[in-house]
Amino acid sequence: MKGKQYGLLTLGLLLLAATGCGSKPVSGRAAAESPEPAVRTTIVNTEGKTIGSATFTQEPGGVRVRMEVSGITPGVHGFHFHDTGKCDTPDFTTAGPHLNPTSKKHGLLSMEGPHAGDMPNLTAGADGVAKADWLAGGVTLAKGKPNSLHKEGGTAIVIHEKADDGMTDPAGNSGARIACGVIR
Structure with missing residues (x-):
């Protein structure tokens, strides 16, 4: 990441670390085994074609999200957990709003947030591949x-x-939904 974008992400991660909430990058293995089995989902684009997958594993402090997608526009993309397990093409509006059981405002940088479903941005390289x-x-x-x-x-x-x-409530001005995966 460069310049302003890197600064905002760093600020956001520092705020999250200070408050003990939100999402953060992780590396290495969890200290304890997950009591819940890992969940895997397929990620599809607006045409319904598979472009990647994500795996979710319970760890102390939250859910580890490992995702890899390809074929998306190079650059930075918002990604979030949404409230409904539906991914109807072409616009994925059936996924509903962000998962927000505590009725907070959107945003990892919001003083009145975040939604439970808010995540840091995802960056796709020049090859259209993004990993989280x-x-x-x-x-x-x-x-x-x-x-x-x-x-x-x-x-x-x-x-x-x-x-x-x-x-910015409700979705951080992140635009249209371009890919989706159902978590069950």
Whole structure:
């Protein structure tokens, strides 16, 4: 990342570390084994073609998200957990709004946020490939919890066409939904 974008992400991660919430990059293995089994989903584009996959694993402090997609526009994209486990093409509006069981404002940089489903931006290289390895602190795989990715009807992970500004409600001015995967 360069310049201003890097500064905002760094600021956001520092704020999240200070408050103990939100999502953060992770590396290495978890200290404890997950009580919930890992969940894998296929990511499709607006034409319904598979462009990648994501794996979700419960860890202390949240859900580890490992995702790789290809064939998206190079640059920065918002991606979020959405409230409904549906990914109907071509616009994925069936995925509903962001997962937000506590009725907070959008944005990892928002003083009144974030949504449980807010995630840091995803960057696709010149080849259209984007990879993520994040710990999403606002969600769980434990069934029966309001912030569970395993809620009745499922949830979805959605990639947007533009970067999420981290503050603007309801979706950070991140534009159209360009890819989606159902989490069940």
